[in-house]
Amino acid sequence: MNQWKNFSKGFFSENAVFVLFLGLCPTLGVTTSVINGVGMGLATTFVLLMSNIVVTLIKNYIPDKVRIPSFIVIIASFVTIVELLMQAYLPGLFDELGLFIPLIVVNCLILGRAEAFASKNTFTSSVVDGLGMGLGFTMALFFLGGVREILGSGSFLGFKFIPGDGILLFILAPGAFIALGYLIMLMNKINKKTA
Amino acid sequence: MNYIIIIISAIFVNNIVLAKFLGICPFIGVSNKIETAIGMTGAVTFVMVIATIVTYLLQHYILIPFGISFMQTITFILIIAALVQMVEIMLKKVSPVLYQALGIFLPLITTNCAVLGVAILAVQNDYNLIESVVFSIANAIGFGMALLIFSGIREQLELVDVPEPMKGVPIAFIVAGLLAMAFMGFTGVV
Numbered sequence: 001m002n003q004w005k006n007f008s009k010g011f012f013s014e015n016a017v018f019v020l021f022l023g024l025c026p027t028l029g030v031t032t033s034v035i036n037g038v039g040m041g042l043a044t045t046f047v048l049l050m051s052n053i054v055v056t057l058i059k060n061y062i063p064d065k066v067r068i069p070s071f072i073v074i075i076a077s078f079v080t081i082v083e084l085l086m087q088a089y090l091p092g093l094f095d096e097l098g099l100f101i102p103l104i105v106v107n108c109l110i111l112g113r114a115e116a117f118a119s120k121n122t123f124t125s126s127v128v129d130g131l132g133m134g135l136g137f138t139m140a141l142f143f144l145g146g147v148r149e150i151l152g153s154g155s156f157l158g159f160k161f162i163p164g165d166g167i168l169l170f171i172l173a174p175g176a177f178i179a180l181g182y183l184i185m186l187m188n189k190i191n192k193k194t195a
Numbered sequence: 196m197n198y199i200i201i202i203i204s205a206i207f208v209n210n211i212v213l214a215k216f217l218g219i220c221p222f223i224g225v226s227n228k229i230e231t232a233i234g235m236t237g238a239v240t241f242v243m244v245i246a247t248i249v250t251y252l253l254q255h256y257i258l259i260p261f262g263i264s265f266m267q268t269i270t271f272i273l274i275i276a277a278l279v280q281m282v283e284i285m286l287k288k289v290s291p292v293l294y295q296a297l298g299i300f301l302p303l304i305t306t307n308c309a310v311l312g313v314a315i316l317a318v319q320n321d322y323n324l325i326e327s328v329v330f331s332i333a334n335a336i337g338f339g340m341a342l343l344i345f346s347g348i349r350e351q352l353e354l355v356d357v358p359e360p361m362k363g364v365p366i367a368f369i370v371a372g373l374l375a376m377a378f379m380g381f382t383g384v385v
């Protein structure tokens with residue numbers, strides 16, 4: 001398969017958040033600011049990449065019947081690694097993301113890629129797929145975090161350019177749903193034009 | 196009194212779907228029809244309560260005494276996956292009717308973050324066993340309520356003329372946003 005196509009599908013035609021609707025819980029939960037969104041995206045990318053690598057390497061040794069539990073254990077191990085690393089080196093981000101770090105385990109995106117892609121494809125394709133899907137997910141979180149931070153607190157990456165509070169609603173729960181709804185609509189329009 | 200606060204807070208103020216963003220996948224995925232929403236709610240309630248009890252015992256009698264609480268994520272998700280599998284097998288034998296109704300939803304529950312989320316939250320909040328059970332039941336009710344209201348609205352949405360790129364999921368998200376706004380009215384009740 002054309003590796004560039006394999007890589008870029010994660011951004012547009014098969015974007016995890018905007019097109020496949022996978023991994024929506026962390027998407028909505030942590031994107032109160034750009035930094036949180038990107039931090040979550042990169043943590044997820046790491047877990048996705050590593051689990052794709054391990055799954056594709058041992059795919060021939062896992063009995064078919066227990067493959068889902070085995071995938072979950074592999075993913076959970078990497079999530080624990082990320083959890084411990086973050087707690088040690090990025091305690092601020094760790095506190096902000098809170099509950100959503102252990103919940104990377106149940107991000108359907110990761111299990112979905114392990115099951116649908118890594119367990120059927122070669123090593124190189126799986127690495128490229130993991131990177132592409134993970135960075136596409138990060139991009140989605142970056143946009144949603146950007147919209148919510150600009151509208152909600154009048155700042156970008158913590159740099160305040162509008163004095164005052166901004167539209168508080170966008171920091172709170174309803175704003176997350178509404179902003180994501182409009183972003184998916186935009187993506188639908190873009191994908192229709194290019195298709 | 197403590198229990199009432201836990202219940203009200205879990206159902207209305209910190210609704211698991213609309214305020215904490217857990218279990219969004221089934222919330223968007225199976226909310227097309229009221230019947231499937233009811234089936235999903237039943238299955239989630241069942242697994243969530245049992246999972247919370249088992250993970251509570253695991254946390255307090257194995258992980259903490261042995262000083263291995265960093266294994267929490269791995270052990271909890273394994274317990275939930277095994278539990279879902281077990282519930283499926285047991286239901287098939289004990290109550291085929293219920294199995295028919297819940298059957299297709301059970302495998303999906305393993306990756307429903309609401310179940311793992313509630314189990315972890317119950318531990319983080321330092322609840323005792325009874326409080327954990329109350330907390331998980333209340334969260335399951337909150338999940339079911341949000342799902343039912345939402346699927347009711349979505350059934351009506353099918354008939355509405357919305358702009359082409361808005362059809363389906365985008366409009367559903369905006370509706371969810373309005374619903375979340377309505378639930379914000381409960382802020383400060385407890």
